[in-house]
Structures are given as structure tokens and as C-alpha cells.
Amino acid sequence: MKIAKIGLILSAGLCAAHAHGQLVCEVQSFDFTPPKIADGTIEVTSDAAQIIKDELAVFEGNVVIKTRDSIIQADSANLRENGRTIVASGDVIYTDELLQVESLGIEANAELELLQLQSTDYKIRGINGRGGANLLSISTEQGVILEDVSFTTCPKGGEDWRIQASEIAIRKGKPFGEAKHTRFYIADVPVFYLPYFAFPITTERQTGFLFPEIGSTSSTGIEYEQPFYWNIAPNIDTTISTRFMTNRGLQLKNEWRYLTEQHSGELQLEYLANDIDTDLDEPRYFYRLSHKGKLSENWSVTADISDISDNNYIVDLRSDYYNQADTHLYRQAGLSYFSDSLDFSMFIRDFTTIGNFDDNYRALPEAKLGYSTALNDWLEFDVKSEMAYFDNRLDQRPDAFRLHVEPSLSIPYQRAWGELLAQVSVLHTYYNQDIVEPSTTVLEETVDRTLGQARLYGSLIFERPQDVANDQYMITFEPKAQYLYTSYQDQSNIGLYDTTELLTTFSNIFRGQEFTGLDRINDNNQFTLGATTRIIDNNNRELLVASVGQILYLDDAKLQSSQRDDNRSAIAAEVDWRVNQNWFLHSDIQLGNQTNKVERSSFSTEYRLDENRLIQLNHRYIRELSGEKIDQFGVSASWPISQNWHWVGRYYRDFERSRTTESFVGIEYESCCWALRLTVQRHLATRFNNDGFRDIDEFDSGIALQFVFKGIGSGSGKVDMLSQGLFGYRQPFVLN
The missing domain is CATH 2.60.450.10 (Lipopolysaccharide (LPS) transport protein A like domain)
Structure with missing residues (x-):
């Protein structure tokens, strides 16, 4: 196309x-x-x-x-x-x-x-x-x-x-x-x-017509969008747009914004009554509500609710709020309370799944309560609790009610030179599962699971000043160790409602939990060893942060979902390095213990001279993900050719499939009062077929021409051209 x-x-x-x-x-x-x-x-x-x-x-x-x-x-x-x-x-x-x-x-x-x-x-x-x-x-x-x-x-x-x-x-x-x-x-x-x-x-805002937007694509044909701005009140306004597309018809778009001392929000509505380019007899639509507000000093409310009429809406008609590669549109609303010792939240969590995927569970609702207090100068008492009802639209999947209570006693000891934490916890979870008959699973209607957990964690901080080229730096070495014991209970009679396996990253290995959610809690008898080193300049700015760690298993896991092939986990390492004011580097890697091969890795480096001159390299590798190997390389660049000419480009290559997944190039001529931009791109098509699956073998290509009159209206920088396309540009990391 x-x-x-x-x-x-x-x-x-x-x-x-x-x-x-x-x-x-x-x-x-x-x-x-x-x-x-x-x-x-x-x-x-x-x-x-x-x-x-x-x-x-x-x-x-x-x-x-x-x-x-x-x-x-x-x-x-x-x-x-x-x-x-x-x-x-x-x-x-x-x-x-x-x-x-x-x-x-x-x-x-x-x-x-x-x-x-x-x-x-x-x-x-x-x-x-x-x-x-x-x-x-x-x-x-x-x-x-x-x-x-x-x-x-x-x-x-x-x-x-x-x-x-x-x-x-x-x-x-x-x-x-x-x-x-x-x-x-x-x-x-x-x-x-x-x-x-x-x-x-x-x-100050005022009611009136805004500048029209004129364009042409093979999907929409020639299109003309005329926005009208209505300044209803100092704290309420709306923009009403009519978008005419020769290939699809007339679309209506509306954006409402409101603001009070305690609340703010936006409502976006898009409606196409009859798409003449498809066989759909139903209208196509999109809506999104975003709200944030404070009810009092401690109470707040939030909402983020979106939906679309069909899988290809974003691909065919574009969106200012979602990317064509997105797979979910989240719908959630909640109430929260925060104080020094008590935290409470209640949310309804739902989402629209784009494409033909098994429908995931909704939490209708999910409530969490946390309480913390000091019993004396040494001992602290904490309790975490959660209550949720999980609902699934598929009739063959069970609904479930889950109640979790986790009290703990801990002795925290923190000083400038290190930290020591001793903690014991009881993890009790109750399930009431609505078993679908006839049932072919081993799930039970009522399940009580009680686990005990003990944790001993310690870390030290060693510091040493170091002079390098007449500049003084602070170098730290921070070893840390943890012993964790968690008892075992068979959990095959519990369904999976909000649980997936965690990656073996440095930040995860000290959590002691191999899964998100609560449906699977792995048994543990293990040591975790790790270390972090930092280089800090005179402005207290971190120039280098490097970490490495590994889990040593003392016993084999009994939980079926957590069985391991070795007595050690993969080695997890991370590096963030500000080489100088222009060079930045980030990398993380998981190295298999038995194979001594890289299981997962990512690498990003960026050379940036100023706002418009940069080169960024990226590489991502996963040995096995859902039966597939991922080996991808990307490069993005923005650089002036001469005083008036500027070039941007992006290229992504899939080494496993031996193909280019995206290529993008843009060139701009700029004078002191106008500019001309030409962009050309080719990327994998993301459109869904009639069965609801993305086509991964077809490509889309496009060309865009933009005139920029400098001095009135709204504008964007040269690097903003890189935000177009399938992947887009973003800075890979930020050090403080």
C-alpha cells in the first residue's frame, strides 16, 4: 500500500x-x-x-x-x-x-x-x-x-x-x-x-475557527479537517472538527476540556457514521475519558477510559492518543486514600483487546489496603491486603473472588554506611472460583492458601574519592545479599487471573517472587548476591551505575510453574553510563548459568551534540519468547547536511527473519522564515485480517510533504520528524 x-x-x-x-x-x-x-x-x-x-x-x-x-x-x-x-x-x-x-x-x-x-x-x-x-x-x-x-x-x-x-x-x-x-x-x-x-x-482563548488541516493518503483519500474552537467558560472549552475523507466519508471529532481547583479532565469523541471504504454496516467510533481530581487532602480520584469500534480503527483513521502497534486500550477508574500510616485504593480495571486474542480478566473491582506502624524503636508492623473480583467475557473461563492478607513484622536498621532488614510474613489468600461445568480443569471452587516467609537482607556502601584529570569523583561499591525462605503449597487448583512470569532482571532478583500478581507464589530457599558501583561527580550527578547479581537456590522448587533446571539463576547485569556530555550508554543482560549464553539483552547508545544532532543505536535480543527468537537492530539519526539542509533517518532490521522491519528518511530545507519537509517510510503492516490477526508479511509505504511557515501557529523541531512511523524515537534512558 x-x-x-x-x-x-x-x-x-x-x-x-x-x-x-x-x-x-x-x-x-x-x-x-x-x-x-x-x-x-x-x-x-x-x-x-x-x-x-x-x-x-x-x-x-x-x-x-x-x-x-x-x-x-x-x-x-x-x-x-x-x-x-x-x-x-x-x-x-x-x-x-x-x-x-x-x-x-x-x-x-x-x-x-x-x-x-x-x-x-x-x-x-x-x-x-x-x-x-x-x-x-x-x-x-x-x-x-x-x-x-x-x-x-x-x-x-x-x-x-x-x-x-x-x-x-x-x-x-x-x-x-x-x-x-x-x-x-x-x-x-x-x-x-x-x-x-x-x-x-x-x-487568552476565544471562540472561532482554527487553521484547517489538508492532506491525502491512500487510506482516506483527500481529506480536509476544519476545527472550530468554542471557549465556553474560563475553565471549560471544546474543539469541534469535521473531517471529510473522499475514500471514507464524513467524520465528526470532538474534544472537551475542563479544569477546576481540584479536578481536571478531557473527553475525546470520534464518530464515522458510514465508512464507504469497508463492508462494515455499523458506525466506527473512538472515545477516551481522562480525569484526575482531589476530593480532599487525602482522597483522590482518577479515570482513564478508552474504546474503539473495531480492530483497524487506529490503523485506518489514525489516533492522537494511541499508536498503531498498540494491543490494548485500558479502561480503569478508581478512588485512593493516602496518609502517613494508611493507604487505600479501589479500582475497576478493564481494557479493550485489539485483535483476536483470548480475552483477559477484568478486575471488577480491585481494592487494596495497607497499614504500617512502629511498635517500638526497633520493631515495625505492616499489613498488606487485597480484595478483587475477576470477571471474564468468555463463558468457558471461570470468574473468581480473591482475598489476600499479608501481615509482617520487621526490624529495619538503616545508616549512611548500609542497611539491614529482618522480616517475617504470613501470606494468606482465599479464593472462591466459579467453576464452569462441565469442567476439564483441576480448579476447586474454594481454596485457602497460607504460606510463611522469612527474609534477611543486608547491604553496605563503601565510598572512595578519586582524582581523574584534575577532577574529583566519588566511587562507591555497594555489595548486597539476601536470604529468603517461602514455604510451599500446591497451587494447581487456582486459576491464573492477573499473573505472568517476571523477567530475571537485576531489580527483580531481590523481590523473591518469580510472578506478578498473587495466583502463583513460588516456594523459596535461596540466597541472592549482588553488587552496584557508582561514579558520582562534584555536582552529585551519577555518571556511571553498574549492577550485577544472581540467585543461588538451596533447594529445588516444588511449585510446578517454577521448576528450575539448575541451582543458580541467570546472571543479571545492568549498566547506565554517561560517558561525557555527548555520549550515553545503557545495557542490560541475562546470561544463562548452564549454557553460558545470553538469554536476553538490550543495548542502547546515543551520541547527542545538541537538540537536532544525534545518532542512536539499539539492539534487542531474546533467545526464546513464545517459541520465537528475537534479534533486532535499529539506528536513528538527525544531522544537518549544510546551513539550510537537515536530514533525519531511522532503520530497523530483524536478523532472525533477515528483513527490514522499518525504514524512514526525512529531509528538510529551512530558511529563516519557512521550511520544506519531505519524509518517506516503509514499515511492516499492522492491519488486522478478518480473523483478527496482524499481517506480519505485508508492508506499508508512505510519503509526506510539509510546508512550514515560521512565525505563526504551532510548530515542531527537526527531531520530531523521527516520532513518526512504527517505532518512533525516544531517549532510551535518563540518569539523574
């Missing part, structure tokens, strides 16, 4: 100077400090002055006229009626807090509160833009009105684009300016026309 897309972007921001041969643009601006004079007073200075009675004052040479709100510079000026009328000529420059205007002549009338300038060149404060107007009027009643006006962010002599309008009005007290009969020009060629549009001049 080939996809072609053409877009128009209006980009905000001032041109900035870039070093190392990158584009350098002169930022046009002006300073204005209001004169410190009394309101209603006019102060005039000049080389020569002549006053004729009280009717006329004539000033010649370097004339400067100051009021409380403005400054006028001119070659000559006449003041009549004691300053009520001012006429200035010559090289006139008018400056106030909003505008700086160069003109051949200016006339001001104090009684009408009107100022007019003819044949002007102007600059707008806070915007890297300029233009000209045949007539510029400033009045207390009307605000600023420019007639037969032009606007551009390009430097003089390089007007690659401009806006021409019959009138632009910036009215007093209104947050938006208005433009009439507006033509967009590239060079001297008109490319776009709007009879009317409003543009912001403050951060």
Missing part, C-alpha cells in the same frame, strides 16, 4: 542562531520603556523650536515626542492647540508597547484619540515578523487597524513568503486579531486564500 500525504504547518517561534555551520537568522525586535511622565503630558525635545502664541509650536531636527504610552521620532513636527493635534514628517518612527512603525508621516488627534501613519513599515513586539501598510490607524476606541497590509517573518530582501490582507485589526480589549481577504504568497505566487480568520495576540 502506498501512502502520500501533503500537509501545511504554520510554525511558531523566533529564528535562533545556531553554531557549527547551522542556520543563523537575525532576530528582529525592539525595546520600549514607557517614559516616566505624568498622564496627559507631552514632552518634546528637538534641535530647534518656534512657538507662535498658544496655537502652533514648530520643532525641527531630531524631534522626539514622548507621551506616557508612546515615543515619536521625526525630522520635524507641528503641535497645534496646545498639543491636541500633532503632525510629524520626515523619517518618522513611532514606538509603543505593541508596535514599532517607520513612516513618512504621522498625524495624531488627542480629542479623537486617533493616530494615523501613512506608507508604513512595522514590527510587532514579541513576534519575529514585520510588514507594511498603506495606512495604519491607532485609536482608543478601535485599537490598531492596518489597511492594505502585508506580513512576513522573512528578512528584508528575502521575502520568500508573505501574507497580504485588505485589513488587519487588533482591537482594544480583544485577545484576537482579525484579518480580512487574506492571501498567502510563496514568492509572488498566491497559494491560499481565506476571506476571514482570527489570530491570537495574547494567551
